[in-house]
Structure formats: C-alpha cells, structure tokens
Amino acid sequence: MYKQQNNQMEGIFVRGIEPNKDQKLSKVAEITRWREVSPLELKLTVLYEVAICEEKKIDLEKENSCPICFCELYDDLFKKNELDHQIEQQGLMIMQKNGDNPKQPDEGIIFVVKLGNCSGMHFFHKDCLENQFKAGGSDQFLKCSVCSHIYGKQIGGMPSGRMTWSTQRMTLPGFEKSQFAIVINYEIPSGTLPTGVRFNGTNRTAYLPDNKEGQEILCLFAEAFRRRLIFNVGTSITTGQQNQTVWGTIHHKTSPHGGTSHFGYPDPTYFSRVKDELAAKGLTVDLIGTEIKKEQSRQGRVEV
Numbered sequence: 001m002y003k004q005q006n007n008q009m010e011g012i013f014v015r016g017i018e019p020n021k022d023q024k025l026s027k028v029a030e031i032t033r034w035r036e037v038s039p040l041e042l043k044l045t046v047l048y049e050v051a052i053c054e055e056k057k058i059d060l061e062k063e064n065s066c067p068i069c070f071c072e073l074y075d076d077l078f079k080k081n082e083l084d085h086q087i088e089q090q091g092l093m094i095m096q097k098n099g100d101n102p103k104q105p106d107e108g109i110i111f112v113v114k115l116g117n118c119s120g121m122h123f124f125h126k127d128c129l130e131n132q133f134k135a136g137g138s139d140q141f142l143k144c145s146v147c148s149h150i151y152g153k154q155i156g157g158m159p160s161g162r163m164t165w166s167t168q169r170m171t172l173p174g175f176e177k178s179q180f181a182i183v184i185n186y187e188i189p190s191g192t193l194p195t196g197v198r199f200n201g202t203n204r205t206a207y208l209p210d211n212k213e214g215q216e217i218l219c220l221f222a223e224a225f226r227r228r229l230i231f232n233v234g235t236s237i238t239t240g241q242q243n244q245t246v247w248g249t250i251h252h253k254t255s256p257h258g259g260t261s262h263f264g265y266p267d268p269t270y271f272s273r274v275k276d277e278l279a280a281k282g283l284t285v286d287l288i289g290t291e292i293k294k295e296q297s298r299q300g301r302v303e304v
C-alpha cells in the first residue's frame, strides 16, 4: 500500500488551486510536463473512460495502480462514493469559512501526475517517477514505462565522428520518378572509450530517395547522429569481434539496389519501419522545424 501522506484529507476534491509557482520544478517535471491530478479528478477521469468505452472492460483497480510500484495511485479511490466526496468537500469549505486553515494540496495531498504527451492517459506516483528518473543512466530523458514515449533528449553511447551527405544522380528501385538519391556517409574513427577500452571505427554509406519522405528521414538521421544514436560500440554480429563500431537500432539502406536481402531498395515497408525505430528514440517527423533541425541544403555535415 502506498503511504497516504494525509489520511484526513484523503479523497477531497481540490479545485482551482494552482501549483506553487515559486517552487522550482524538478528536472523530470520540466522534461515530462507532468500535471498534478487530484483524487477526484483521477476518479472522474477513469469513470468517464468506463462510460464512453462500451466494448472494453476496464478494471478499476488496475486503472488506479501505479505502473512503477504497482500499488494504488490513491488509496481506496473506488471504495468511496460520490456522497463521501461531497460531504468532505463541504467540510473543507466550512473549515475555510471558519478561518481554519486546512492543508493546501502542495503540502502533500496531490502526489499523482499525468504525463504530458503520452499516447494515452498515463498516471504515476510523483515520487516513483522521480526515483525512476534518478535511477536511470541519464538526466536528460525519461521513457514512459507504459507507452515508451521519450520525454527529453536521449543521448546514446556512439563515439565521436562525422556524418556527411549529398544529393547525387541515381535512381533507386521503387522511386523511378526521381533521378536523384541522398547518399549519406558516416565516418567513426577508431579510438578509446571513456572507460579506457580501445575500439575499431567504421565507414558506412547509406541511401535515401530524394523525395519529401526521404528528406524527412534524413533530418531524423542527422538528429539521431547529433544525439549519438546511430552507432554503438559492441560485438559485431557478422565477425563476432568485440569492441567494434556497430549499427544501433535504426536501420539504414546500405545498398541502393538488391532488395531487402541485400539491405537495398526496393523495400515498400522500409519507411514505416525506420520511422517506428526513430520514434522509439523520440525522433518524429512532427518535431522537424522545432526540436529537430530542418536540413534544407543539397549537402550537409554533422560532427559530434
């Protein structure tokens, strides 16, 4: 059972009280843009979901559990009825009228938060989220444990290197309308990791069609490179050698032709797959022009 910080005030609907503006937002609050959710708001939200969702059976107890600690978000949320809430709310109002000063919510009542940009309504204990963030390897990002949405910027372990690209006259199979292709070169020199381990670098070439979607994916690749997410140092699957610079989880077309068996075109589902792989790292087309730089010239270069 999650420790209720103030049993006396349990379940009271606190409306219209702004979060304390002077209080410095913690880093995780800033990244996730979380919003505090009172017990009654949580209850009404879940009951509303149940009301509009006829086919799906919603388990109320499950909805009231924290995805990190699996305990109840607010104790006994669905054991109280609406009348209890009204009585408590009126009690609070009378106390305020009489000049008694009941505790404000920021003193411990509201400790459930909803994350800002998840694909669904994902509620967590504030403390659990804070601890998960502190325990994670980076203080720059948090991955929602329910929907995997990335908040903030994930920075990978790729060694330093250079990415360059240019538009060249070349028709890729499946994109016969365009006479041009974007040719990307990655150069990661051999070196030493911060842990002192020596690793072998790599030189790789990748191809994208020079159309709208190809240019969008190029912008996402360039940002992934800035965030050190394109390569890792690890064991090569092809040679079995350790401490090699190997591809990360974002797949590239390393051949202009030859189809999927040769890592080339045509491959009708490549764009949707690579966009999913990029989205899993927090890189999506809708962020181009805001959080992600729009690459507009026919050739470019990124160095990290």
Ligand SMILES: [Zn+2]
Binding pocket: 066, 067, 068, 069, 070, 071, 124, 125, 128
């Ligand atoms: Zn929790």
Ligand SMILES: [Zn+2]
Binding pocket: 115, 118, 119, 120, 122, 144, 145, 146, 147, 148, 149
């Ligand atoms: Zn989520």
